[in-house]
Amino acid sequence: MANSTTVPVSTVYGPVSSWRYGRSLGIDPIGVVSTCSFNCVYCQLGEIEQITSDRQVYIPTAQILEELKGFAPWDVDVITLSGSGEPTLAVNLGEILREIKQLTHRPTLVLTNATLLHDPTVRSQLAFADRVSVKMDAVSPEGLRRVNRPDSQVNFSQLWAGIEQFCAEYPGDLGIQTMILSAWDEQAKAEYIRQIKAIKPTEVQLNTPSRPKPVKRQLDGRGNHSGSEDRPYEVRQFKCVSQAVLQALAQEIQTQTGVRVRTVHSN
Numbered sequence: 079m080a081n082s083t084t085v086p087v088s089t090v091y092g093p094v095s096s097w098r099y100g101r102s103l104g105i106d107p108i109g110v111v112s113t114c115s116f117n118c119v120y121c122q123l124g125e126i127e128q129i130t131s132d133r134q135v136y137i138p139t140a141q142i143l144e145e146l147k148g149f150a151p152w153d154v155d156v157i158t159l160s161g162s163g164e165p166t167l168a169v170n171l172g173e174i175l176r177e178i179k180q181l182t183h184r185p186t187l188v189l190t191n192a193t194l195l196h197d198p199t200v201r202s203q204l205a206f207a208d209r210v211s212v213k214m215d216a217v218s219p220e221g222l223r224r225v226n227r228p229d230s231q232v233n234f235s236q237l238w239a240g241i242e243q244f245c246a247e248y249p250g251d252l253g254i255q256t257m258i259l260s261a262w263d264e265q266a267k268a269e270y271i272r273q274i275k276a277i278k279p280t281e282v283q284l285n286t287p288s289r290p291k292p293v294k295r296q297l298d299g300r301g302n303h304s305g306s307e308d309r310p311y312e313v314r315q316f317k318c319v320s321q322a323v324l325q326a327l328a329q330e331i332q333t334q335t336g337v338r339v340r341t342v343h344s345n
């Protein structure tokens with residue numbers, strides 16, 4: 079594949095520090111070629127190399143477990159499935175989550191873009207995670223096209239129905255993660271608040287793209303970087319919304335929905 083590194087790469091990385099979840103050990107169930115059903119304009123992996131909604135085994139569960147054993151005693155707050163794309167594309171997701179739990183006894187977290195939540199098998203596999211963080215950036219089909227640039231199989235109404243269904247069923251700790259690229263108008267705010275009231279997550283996490291986007295695929299995009307850190311490759315820095323704008327939006331959502339809202343500036 080173009081632009082991919084050819085050396086063997088560990089499927090376990092970190093620990094990285096997350097403002098949302100603390101000290102986190104990362105698990106990459108996707109591997110060397112970045113693969114996702116979205117190609118978000120701000121993606122820290124760079125432009126996604128393989129845009130697809132098809133599920134398959136990308137990394138065998140046994141390989142992940144073997145590499146995870148090298149990180150014992152797993153002195154972290156959480157073990158997070160994210161990595162080089164959309165983790166629910168891994169058809170062995172449920173098995174990975176079960177086996178990680180059995181090995182480490184640590185809380186598990188999946189970061190998902192929600193595109194496969196309409197699939198009952200995916201929902202049942204995600205139920206093995208202690209926490210799930212669901213991406214919800216767009217409140218309209220146009221926003222989805224513009225910001226998340228999805229695979230052709232993804233459509234807004236199915237995406238939204240999947241989120242609703244999952245939120246109704248999932249018994250664990252459920253976060254909604256939203257990337258704010260510019261100040262929202264009143265209509266966008268009202269629609270978002272309506273959606274949050276409907277799905278009642280445990281919390282809402284508002285972010286802004288403080289981390290630069292590599293122009294080309296970079297494996298270390300799986301980790302965590304501050305915006306000011308020097309990188310040995312070309313990056314694109316987004317203009318972030320101000321802390322004041324983000325905090326005001328958080329306050330309004332929290333007041334109107336009763337759901338706890340945290341922002342990248344909260345900690």
Ligand code: SF4
Pocket residue numbers: 114115116117118120121122123126162163164191213
């Ligand atoms: S969903 Fe995540 S991995 Fe996929 S393109 Fe968006 S930011 Fe990147």
